[in-house]
Amino acid sequence: MGERVVSDRVALFGGVYNNHLALAALLDDASSRAPEIFCLGDVGAFGPHPDRSVEILREAGVPIVQGNYDRSVGLRRGDCACGYTDPRDNHFAGLSYAYTFRNTSERNKDFLATLPETIRLRGPGGERILLCHGSPRRQNEFLWESLSPDPFLARLLDDTRCDILAVTHTGIPWKRRLPDGRVVVNVGAIGRPANDGQTHVWYAVLDLSGEAPDATFLPIRYDHERLAEEMRAERIVEPFVKTIETGWWTTCLEILPAKERARGMY
Amino acid sequence: MNAPDCPFLGLDSLWIQVAGLSCNLRCAHCFNASGPGNREMPSLARAEVKSLLDRAEVAGVRDIVFTGGEPFLHPDMAEIAGDTLSRFPATILTNGTLLTKRVIERLSAAARGSTYSLEVRISLDAPSEEENDRIRGKGSFERALAGAVRLEKAGFLPILTAVRSEEGSAPETLEAFESLLRERGIRKSRVKFLPVFRIGREENRSGGYQQDERVTAEMLELLGPEQLLCSTARMATGRGVWVCPILVNEPGGRMGDTLEESFRPFPLAYGACSTCYRHGAVCANAATAVREE
Numbered sequence: 001m002g003e004r005v006v007s008d009r010v011a012l013f014g015g016v017y018n019n020h021l022a023l024a025a026l027l028d029d030a031s032s033r034a035p036e037i038f039c040l041g042d043v044g045a046f047g048p049h050p051d052r053s054v055e056i057l058r059e060a061g062v063p064i065v066q067g068n069y070d071r072s073v074g075l076r077r078g079d080c081a082c083g084y085t086d087p088r089d090n091h092f093a094g095l096s097y098a099y100t101f102r103n104t105s106e107r108n109k110d111f112l113a114t115l116p117e118t119i120r121l122r123g124p125g126g127e128r129i130l131l132c133h134g135s136p137r138r139q140n141e142f143l144w145e146s147l148s149p150d151p152f153l154a155r156l157l158d159d160t161r162c163d164i165l166a167v168t169h170t171g172i173p174w175k176r177r178l179p180d181g182r183v184v185v186n187v188g189a190i191g192r193p194a195n196d197g198q199t200h201v202w203y204a205v206l207d208l209s210g211e212a213p214d215a216t217f218l219p220i221r222y223d224h225e226r227l228a229e230e231m232r233a234e235r236i237v238e239p240f241v242k243t244i245e246t247g248w249w250t251t252c253l254e255i256l257p258a259k260e261r262a263r264g265m266y
Numbered sequence: 267m268n269a270p271d272c273p274f275l276g277l278d279s280l281w282i283q284v285a286g287l288s289c290n291l292r293c294a295h296c297f298n299a300s301g302p303g304n305r306e307m308p309s310l311a312r313a314e315v316k317s318l319l320d321r322a323e324v325a326g327v328r329d330i331v332f333t334g335g336e337p338f339l340h341p342d343m344a345e346i347a348g349d350t351l352s353r354f355p356a357t358i359l360t361n362g363t364l365l366t367k368r369v370i371e372r373l374s375a376a377a378r379g380s381t382y383s384l385e386v387r388i389s390l391d392a393p394s395e396e397e398n399d400r401i402r403g404k405g406s407f408e409r410a411l412a413g414a415v416r417l418e419k420a421g422f423l424p425i426l427t428a429v430r431s432e433e434g435s436a437p438e439t440l441e442a443f444e445s446l447l448r449e450r451g452i453r454k455s456r457v458k459f460l461p462v463f464r465i466g467r468e469e470n471r472s473g474g475y476q477q478d479e480r481v482t483a484e485m486l487e488l489l490g491p492e493q494l495l496c497s498t499a500r501m502a503t504g505r506g507v508w509v510c511p512i513l514v515n516e517p518g519g520r521m522g523d524t525l526e527e528s529f530r531p532f533p534l535a536y537g538a539c540s541t542c543y544r545h546g547a548v549c550a551n552a553a554t555a556v557r558e559e
Binding site for chain 1: 276278322323324325326327328329353354355381382383384385421422423437440454456458492
């Protein structure tokens with residue numbers, strides 16, 4: 001398959017987690033900043049009404065990389081395959097997966113099953129760009145800033161022959177420029193706040209216009225109170241709603257490395 | 267029976283047995299029989315560790331794990347952690363009893379300014395003093411908890427690791443550990459369970475492995491080798507490089523003098539490999555659930 005050539009600005013977001021209100025706000029914001037927009041996967045999870053987000057994405061024609069959630073829902077698997085390693089994390093992951101699975105239409109499940117695991121792009125200067133969900137080698141591998149040293153990232157880039165790698169999956173944005181100029185960016189998630197006590201969510205715009213590629217993180221403010229109301233009306237468990245209202249993660253904390261855990265409230 | 271080979275897929279984690287098998291405790295279940303006066307393995311000098319880090323960097327390593335014996339018996343452990351954290355994430359597996367105020371000050375200085383996480387895992391085997399000290403030795407419970415509290419005060423988030431007894435990973439045990447930590451003022455309580463390896467001193471206690479407790483080719487295919495520690499990790503010691511931190515007392519576990527020589531497949535011929543297969547070698551709590559399905 002040929003690589004798609006993109007212009008010098010590319011909007012990238014991931015981790016929609018059923019947050020259709022943030023998704024709509026994001027598409028609005030991003031379309032004014034970049035001619036091309038890509039989703040890095042996990043359309044479902046903590047939030048309400050999963051079909052709404054899938055349909056917004058389909059209507060907008062946004063290309064989507066398949067996340068572990070999308071794959072599990074699409075293939076009618078029993079769990080989200082999030083890659084958690086602790087029973088407490090898996091307990092809450094199971095709750096959000098059961099809700100999302102139950103409320104996704106058969107047609108949308110089929111759609112999620114067809115998504116590609118990676119998308120390759122070519123920048124205006126010939127930059128080889130790889131979009132994936134977790135890491136290039138595993139859909140559900142967590143690439144945390146504090147657990148991703150330069151030599152390890154360089155190995156991932158070497159193994160997949162790319163100059164710019166964009167991922168999501170962890171929910172906290174970060175970027176790194178390697179000594180040789182190659183770039184790794186974790187675009188964060190638009191479905192829930194970044195465990196920073198703020199209610200807005202984050203996405204990234206890749207800037208390929210300068211001498212070296214760079215990424216800018218942009219906040220999306222949306223009607224989070226309305227989302228919280230919808231979640232309660234759907235009887236989604238209170239800890240998930242609290243995160244939307246406060247910006248602090250309340251669940252799935254055991255997977256966090258020490259640095260990222262230390263910055264949060266819980 | 268032919269043991270299946272676990273392929274080597276690349277170096278994610280380099281384990282370093284920084285203090286040899288010397289330990290100030292003599293726990294009843296210790297899989298590598300560490301203890302006071304164990305001179306089986308020499309410790310590594312700070313310069314030797316630096317040279318290992320250089321080689322690991324070439325291999326594109328993701329993180330470095332320090333183990334022993336007891337790493338804090340090494341006089342330069344804090345500075346070695348600093349050398350590491352300027353380049354990689356690091357984990358130190360400790361019994362927590364030597365974490366004095368002075369050691370923690372040095373560790374704080376070493377970790378300051380690093381982009382990367384330092385995980386300190388403190389072993390405690392039961393949420394009660396009596397039960398813990400029966401396994402780990404008199405006084406170890408209070409001393410380890412004091413170490414954890416000092417770490418917390420210095421801004422670290424220690425992870426308590428407990429060896430899973432038959433009923434040891436039950437939700438009640440987890441809750442008991444968490445409330446113990448909260449009582450001591452540790453707000454972000456992090457607790458992990460480890461599997462029991464029936465080797466080392468534990469072999470005497472529980473009788474070791476049966477001949478048929480082995481990983482077969484079919485089993486390996488079912489799980490996928492990338493789930494096993496030995497597909498992406500190696501263990502450097504003062505006597506060469508071993509396949510993993512578990513098989514250090516097995517001559518067959520030694521893979522060469524240098525890291526590079528150890529980057530090859532390993533036959534899963536040992537009873538302990540079956541524990542790793544079922545439970546994961548390192549605190550991978552839920553991988554367990556997947557494997558037991």
